[in-house]
Amino acid sequence: MTGWPLLLDTLPAVQRDRLFTLADERDFPADSTLFDEGGVADRFWLIRSGEVALDVYVPGRPPQVVETLGPRQQVGWSWIFPPYRWHLGARALGPVRTWEFPAAEVRELCMADTDLGYELMLRCAALIAERLQATRLRLLDLYTPRGSVPS
Amino acid sequence: MTTVPLPYRVTAVAAENADCTSLEVMPVGRALPAFTPGRFAMMYAFGVGEVPISVSAIRDGHRLVHTVRAVGAVTGALCRLGAGDAVGLRGPYGIGWDLDGATGSDVLVVAGGIGLAPLRPAVRHVLAHPGHYGRLHVLIGARTPEDLLYRAELDHWRRASAQVEVAVDRPGPGWRGGVGVVTSLLDRVDVRPDRTTALVCGPEVMIRHTGRALLARGLPAHRVQVSLERNMRCGTGHCGHCQLGPLLLCRDGPVVGYDRTRSLLAIREL
Numbered sequence: 295m296t297g298w299p300l301l302l303d304t305l306p307a308v309q310r311d312r313l314f315t316l317a318d319e320r321d322f323p324a325d326s327t328l329f330d331e332g333g334v335a336d337r338f339w340l341i342r343s344g345e346v347a348l349d350v351y352v353p354g355r356p357p358q359v360v361e362t363l364g365p366r367q368q369v370g371w372s373w374i375f376p377p378y379r380w381h382l383g384a385r386a387l388g389p390v391r392t393w394e395f396p397a398a399e400v401r402e403l404c405m406a407d408t409d410l411g412y413e414l415m416l417r418c419a420a421l422i423a424e425r426l427q428a429t430r431l432r433l434l435d436l437y438t439p440r441g442s443v444p445s
Numbered sequence: 446m447t448t449v450p451l452p453y454r455v456t457a458v459a460a461e462n463a464d465c466t467s468l469e470v471m472p473v474g475r476a477l478p479a480f481t482p483g484r485f486a487m488m489y490a491f492g493v494g495e496v497p498i499s500v501s502a503i504r505d506g507h508r509l510v511h512t513v514r515a516v517g518a519v520t521g522a523l524c525r526l527g528a529g530d531a532v533g534l535r536g537p538y539g540i541g542w543d544l545d546g547a548t549g550s551d552v553l554v555v556a557g558g559i560g561l562a563p564l565r566p567a568v569r570h571v572l573a574h575p576g577h578y579g580r581l582h583v584l585i586g587a588r589t590p591e592d593l594l595y596r597a598e599l600d601h602w603r604r605a606s607a608q609v610e611v612a613v614d615r616p617g618p619g620w621r622g623g624v625g626v627v628t629s630l631l632d633r634v635d636v637r638p639d640r641t642t643a644l645v646c647g648p649e650v651m652i653r654h655t656g657r658a659l660l661a662r663g664l665p666a667h668r669v670q671v672s673l674e675r676n677m678r679c680g681t682g683h684c685g686h687c688q689l690g691p692l693l694l695c696r697d698g699p700v701v702g703y704d705r706t707r708s709l710l711a712i713r714e715l
Contacts (some may be wrong), residue, residue, distance in 0.1 A: 300608075300632055338486075362623045364623070431650065436558070437586070437648060438588065
């Protein structure tokens with residue numbers, strides 16, 4: 295573990311620097327909205343500090359939080375695939391510091407530098423697979439009582 | 446070691462959540478030998494039956510705490526006990542956490558559900574010996590915020606320098622903590638793979654996935670200790686009910702190195 299955002303922690307320094315030329319530091323106050331479900335996914339974030347909650351809109355109820363993300367984790371992958379719309383909403387649970395990346399420019403950089411593009415897409419694919427697997431595990435409802443031994 | 450239950454008296458009862466109760470017990474006469482974190486006792490609810498329950502706290506002398514989840518007749522009877530009631534205990538059984546082997550290293554605790562109970566004495570031990578260990582990280586997964594065990598104690602652990610992260614599957618209104626599977630919390634921790642010992646307990650599926658995730662982060666399998674469940678009856682390795690491949694978990698476990706169990710956990714039960 296390096297302390298870099300997980301997306302970039304094993305990326306060669308040259309490629310990481312190239313990507314970071316597109317990044318801006320951006321802070322979100324507590325309870326602010328990063329994006330809403332269905333909105334245009336034109337950017338993504340790497341969290342430097344703080345917590346972000348991903349939620350789903352359910353009519354007649356407050357947004358249902360389905361996952362939280364913290365330092366070093368990536369917020370958003372819907373920017374990779376057309377039609378570039380957010381599948382979930384995202385809110386800052388407290389003050390959040392991020393690096394913000396513009397999606398279109400990152401995609402262009404990936405096309406122009408296919409080595410970087412391949413590496414970045416591999417990491418995003420791994421992230422998506424990990425979140426899919428985590429979702430499947432939670433479907434198992436693992437913590438319900440199954441047996442008594444040993445506690 | 447006696448295989449006859451010794452009489453103990455319940456001295457305190459604490460409801461931990463909707464179905465888990467912690468029982469503090471003291472010997473009525475002769476006491477069992479000293480317990481160490483991760484080992485378990487066979488607890489006998491008189492007239493009902495006997496179950497293995499890990500020790501969840503070891504207090505001065507021979508006061509023991511066992512956290513019991515009511516899932517059947519015996520555990521239900523144990524959870525209905527009150528202060529002053531009698532219970533039978535034999536043990537201590539099994540192999541606990543190798544905390545001596547973790548000396549000098551960071552300790553990473555990963556607990557799922559009631560798996561936090563056998564890990565609690567290990568956490569307390571590490572906090573009580575700050576010079577002996579490096580950083581302490583405690584990652585906890587629970588179904589809901591209400592299911593979390595030892596909620597008041599978690600803040601004490603934080604104040605005592607442990608990094609404690611919690612993720613629940615189903616947050617309720619007002620929950621401001623983490624949501625997600627416990628393995629996602631590994632991303633929040635700066636694990637130093639070459640100097641970390643991991644202690645893992647929870648549902649077996651969670652142990653499998655946590656083991657894989659820890660190895661993916663560079664931890665060697667022999668630095669990952671897991672506590673496993675099987676149907677323990679005798680506690681002495683004779684009846685064979687708790688067999689897992691070449692292991693009898695009541696005798697060779699419940700705590701076993703992931704290097705020994707990794708392949709065994711991939712075998713489906715018959």
